[in-house]
Every structure is written in C-alpha cells, then in structure tokens.
Amino acid sequence: MEKKNSGTVGVKEIARLANVSIGTVDRVLNNRVGVSEKTKAKILKIIEELNYQPNIFARRLASKKKLRFATLIPQTSSETKYWEAPLNGIQQAANEIKDFGIEVIPFFFDQNDKATFKEGASKISAGEFDGVLMAPMFEDESIAFIEECNDKKIPLVFINSDIPGHNNLCYIGPNLYQSGYLSAHIVNYLSPANKKTLIVNISKEIDLHHHLLRKEEGFRNYFEQNGSTNELTKIDIQQTGYAHIQEKLAKQLAKEKYDVVFVTNSRVSTVAKYFEENKINDIKLIGYDFLEDNINYLKNKTIDFLICQKPQEQGYRGLMSLYYHLVLHANIEKEQFMPIDIITKENYQYYSN
Amino acid sequence: MEKKNSGTVGVKEIARLANVSIGTVDRVLNNRVGVSEKTKAKILKIIEELNYQPNIFARRLASKKKLRFATLIPQTSSETKYWEAPLNGIQQAANEIKDFGIEVIPFFFDQNDKATFKEGASKISAGEFDGVLMAPMFEDESIAFIEECNDKKIPLVFINSDIPGHNNLCYIGPNLYQSGYLSAHIVNYLSPANKKTLIVNISKEIDLHHHLLRKEEGFRNYFEQNGSTNELTKIDIQQTGYAHIQEKLAKQLAKEKYDVVFVTNSRVSTVAKYFEENKINDIKLIGYDFLEDNINYLKNKTIDFLICQKPQEQGYRGLMSLYYHLVLHANIEKEQFMPIDIITKENYQYYSN
DNA sequence: ACTAATTTCGTGTACGTTACCGTTAACCAA
DNA sequence: TTGGTTAACGGTAACGTACACGAAATTAGT
Helix, strand or coil, X not given: CCCHHHHHCCHHHHHHHHCCCHHHXXXXXXXXXXXXHHHHHHHHHHHHHHCCCCCHHHHHHHCCCCEEEEEEEECCXXXXXXXXXXXXXXXXXXXXXXXXXXXXXXXXXXXXXXXHHHHHXXXXXHCCCCEEEECCXXXXXXXXXXXXXHHCCCCEEEECCXXXXXXXXXXXXXXXXXXXXXXXXXXXXXXXXXXXXXXXEECCCHHHXXXXXXHHHHHHHHHHHCCCXXXXXXXXXXXXXXXXXXXXXXXXXXHCCCCXXXXXXXXXXXXXXHHHHCCCCCCEEEEECCCHHHHHHHHCCCCCEEEECCHHHHHHHHHHHHHHHHCCCCCCCCEEECCCEEEXXXXXXXXXX | CCCHHHHHCCHHHHHHHHCCCHHHHHHHHXXXXXXCHHHHHHHHHHHHHHXXXXXXXXXXXXXXXXXXXXXXXXXXXXXXXXXXXXXXXXXXXHHHHHHHCEEEEEEEECCCCHHHHHHHHHHHHHCCCCEEEECCCCHHHHHHHHHHXXXXXXXXXXXXXXXXXXXXXXXXXXXXXXXXXXXXXXXXXXXXCCCEEEEEEECCCHHHHHHHHHHHHHHHHXXXXXXXXXXXXXXXXXXCCHHHHHHHHHHHHXXXXXXXXXXXXXXXXXXXXXXXXXXXXCCEEEEECCCHHHHHHHHXXXXXXXXXXXXHHXXXXXXXXXXXXXXXXXXXXXXXECCCEEECCCCHXXXXX
C-alpha cells in the first residue's frame, strides 16, 4: 500500500541501508546467532519501515530445508468408507505442498482396536516429525500421545473430533452439538406436528460414544428449547452386523409407530436397507455423511436427508494449517468448525465433500 | 513415481544428455524459435523420458513476465449487496496469485443500466488484458464483447450466469434449473400435503428475467414430475421499492391463503419485512442468498430457508481458472456448477460463502 | 568461391535467498 | 607481547530458469 515499488526491496537493499552485508541481514531474518543486539535492532527497524516481504520463490530455490508431517487417522474398513474422504484431502494437500519441501507420511489405525492406535502413535514418535495431524478417537491413548508431542514442541492438529482443553495447534471438524441441533430443526419441519421420533445409535466401540452423544444432546435440546411436543425414543445398537441391527430395529418398530428415524452417524444406510427390504416408506429417515451407500438410498428416497461436514476438507485444511503455521508463521484459528451441510436427492450431485 | 531423484533433474541435465547448451533446451521448453527440428526432437524425447517438471520457483524468480486480468461484475448497490461476495472471492484470488506476476484490475457496471456495461467492456478491450472474468448479465451486449475477445484470443470466464454455446474458457456458477428444483423439493416436505404456493419474481431489468425464469421452471417441473397436488401461483414485481412490493403483496395475499412463498432471488428480505410488519407467521418463506438482511430474517424465523450458491467461491475460482489455464496450461472444466446449499437458522453460523 | 543473410546454438548475467566459509577485531590468559 | 578463542560480520557460490547478446554454422545469392 505504501509504495508501488514495494515488490523490489530485498536483502540487498536492506543491507545497503543498514551498512552491513546481506549475510548479516540473513542472520537476523532467520534469527540465527552471530549478530549484535545493536545491529539487529537497526536491521529490524529497516525491515519494518520497508515492510519487507521475503521472496518466497528465491527462498524456496535456495533453501534445502525439509519438513516432515505425519498423519494418523482410521483406515477405511469395509464397514465404513468415511475415512476415504479425509485421506483424499490429506493427499491433495500433500501434493500441493510437496514442492515446498514438505513430505507427508500417513499412518493408520483400526477404529475397533486401541492397540493399533498406540502402535501408530509410537511410530510417529520415533519418526522425528515436524508436525502431526490426527483423529483423536481414543481419549486416553490420545492424551498420552498429545503430551509427548507437547514436550517435543511438535504442533498437532485434530480433525473430525476434538479433545478440548488439550494444547495443540487447532481443531478442524464439526460442531457435533450444533449438527444434532440442526437435524432436529429439519425434523421439526417434517409432517406432522406431533410426531414420534426414534434416535438410533449404532457404534461398536464405547469410546466413540461420546462423539454420538453430543449430537444426540443437540438433537434433544432443540425440542426442549423450542417447546415442541415431539416424542423421542432412543436405542443403542452395539453390534454393527446387519443381522443384529435388523433384529433390534424390528423389535423397536413393532413396539411403536414412528414418524421419523434419526441415525446419529454414517451407518444410516444399514437402516435404509432395512426400510427398503421391509417396504417401509412412511417413516422419514435422516442420517450422516456423503457415502456411496447413503447417496444411493437418498436417490431412491429411502433416506430423506443427510447431514455432512466436509470430511475431505477437514483433511486438506488440517495439513494446510500445519504448513501455514510452520512455514508461513501465520497464526491459526484454534477451532475451525466445518459447515453443516444438508444433502437431499436434489442437490447431492453438486456437493463437494 | 519413476525415480526418487526426479526432483533434481533440470535444464542442465537435459542439456548434458542432449549434447547442447541450456540455452537450446530453454528454447524448446518455451517453444521459442531458433532451434532445428532435429535437435528439438532429440531434446523433447529426453524431456519426455525424464518426465521433466520445471522448477516453478526458479521459473518465477527468473521470469519478468506479467499477466493482466480484468473482471467485470455489477457494483454492489444499496439495493443488494450480493456482489460483494464474488468481489471478495476475486480479491482473495488476486492476492494469492499476485506473487506469480499477475495483476488483477476490477471493472464494475450498474445492473440497471446496460450502457455502463458496454462502457466497462470497451475499457477492458482497450486495456490489453490477458484474461477476463465477467458476469454476462445482458445477453446482447455480452455477446458483442465475447466475440471481440474471441477474435483477440483472450480467454473469458463467466460467473453467476451463463450464455451457453458461446465459446469461452468456462462457466462457474449455479445450475439455476436445479436450484429451483431443489427449492420445490424442500417445499414438498413442508406441511401440509395439499398446499398453495406463491412464486414471487422481483426484478427491474427485463433482461435479468431469464435468469429467474430458469429457477421458476425447475420449481414448477418438480411438482409436475412428482405428481404433486401443489397449487402454484406467480406474480411479477418489476419495481424494487418497498412501497410497490408491499402493495403488490398485499393485493395478492388478500386474494388467497398461501402456505408457502418462494422468492426467486435475494430480494426475499423485502418480502420478509412485509411478513414481519404484518405479523404473518403461518406462511413458510423460502428465498435466495446469504446476505445480512436475509440472515437476520432467518434468525427471527421469518425466513425458513435460504438457498445459496457460494458467490464468493465463484469469484475465487473464476480468477483461479484463468490462472490455471494461462500459467499452468491446465485444462479447465467447461461447466463448473456450484453446490446448492440449504441454509437455515441452525446452520448459517458455519456457512462459508 | 566468396560474401551476405539467416538460422542455429553457446555463454554470461540476472533473479533474491540461503548457507557455508573466511575474515576481522576484540578479549583474555600466559 | 604473543597466541588462542570467539563473537560479529563479509563474501560468495549455489539454487534452476529466463533472456539478451554474440558466435558459429548453415544456406542463399552472385
């Protein structure tokens, strides 16, 4: 804004103005040792006045610095392909920043096996990384690893779920409570006025439950706060096999007549399968995530709404945040909540994960 | 993928292998004149074999090439601030690519005055630009300008609305038909089963009407195709002042009792104002765009749903497409439809325009 | 065959930084 | 004084590419 020629001031000019060599300027720029406080101050002042911006191209060309990032997320299982999306985002980001001397090495764990998480974490610890992106699914195991990273001053970003209060670079993911709240808001628009809603939690690992509970909390609170007469029932299904889910659903649906079923995670397609097989089409079905199975049931109207929170962008922005922090020294928003997207039969075609 | 040391092969290595100097290699790389077919073929072959990727940093550092892009979009009026968002996107992109030697100069026109559009277009023609981004609102005037650009081989990208069949780089914006279709889909979920819906078109310039008509078409077709019993009425309001809109609405709403009002553009806030003043709260209201006024009416529940199509990203991606095309020689998707986002009281907080 | 015109190619410098190596000078101990 | 140590700084070769200039080689013209 100051001067039009601000693009052309470099170390050489700074050195000239400060009556030192460019070597000295370089030292204060990269705050290395070997320069007296006096000249350092003088140079800093000139840099300030000139609003010097280092030329990133020259920098990259001359620098041989390399950074290594590690990622630790669940592997995509046959059960759910949700984690494909964050991985895609990670790979996209990795590709964009590899020219800047950054190497990204992914590690995976099994959502149903804490041991594999610990294993991955210790590999990363041993691997001398400069930054880590992780999905902190298991609370206790995560905290141990987090503290280790804190000790080593390795910046850490969380995606998909948060462990609040633990010092790290940032969290990128959904606001779970609000996303449940939104689902309730949509349910509220669905006919009729006094309806019965069934909440379905499907999850094997008990640790992952707090994740679902926050959504459920938001969902319930909506109706309380808006004085609705909606009647809520909930069932927990702790086995993810279809036979078991089928049995549980059949039992529950025999008991009562529901207007809406709200599935708190991406397993909604399993419920949709049950609906389809049993020709249930008078119950509205709402669930989570832009997965192929889910989209198919959206197409044939078995599922009415999907809520989605840009899993791919979570991976992408997670890595980019590390990059911005470590390379550009930008400061990073501590909590980056993803949009809560509503997907239906008529807009899924254009959705970008 | 081939070799691990693929990062270290440059013109020098190519020159060595081809028994020529780096000058010659440089000539074929930038396909300049002055190299015989024979040696050119030899060098090209080596480049192919080595899968040579030029170092973008060294390239930018050494090059003093500059590109100039022009943008031509409506100015933000007091009537609607819609175009603030694309402009923001443009500025963001401009900022990101300015280090790559690209200068972006914005031009504006008045949506209600074709003359200003022509004026802007001729300024751009005179300005020797290398790429143009525009909102082709006025069809005839746009086509004249488009042909001029085609003659000069200047790539052109359209945002927000398209003029199909005219040769240009790409279109980035909504699929209007589908976005009307989606609105109808939402309306269909709203109680009760047999409802009366009022479609409201508010627009001064008759030229912009085809824009709105496509949405209306999608909206109507939904009900036809889904065999719904929804009863549709439509009014056109060609003055944008509140008094006039008020009068038209009052007259129409007195005639009949409607369940839903669908406003085909961002002027939905004006209708909301009328609803609020007249304490109408039993009619669902749906409209377009993430604007402050609209959001306020969303908050207080006067507006039920807003449809939004990432106007900021349209500007951003528009400029980036020019950049990718001209600098990186990437090939660009001809039609880039934006997501059709559904915004309600409970998810607007996290929406990113 | 000789010169002129033209095509084809090589060399050198510049771009702004980084990082290493060398130089100075200042200080202290012997 | 001398020698040695070290903090403070200068100088400069890279990094890979662009481009101008001029040399060399080829072709054309007589």
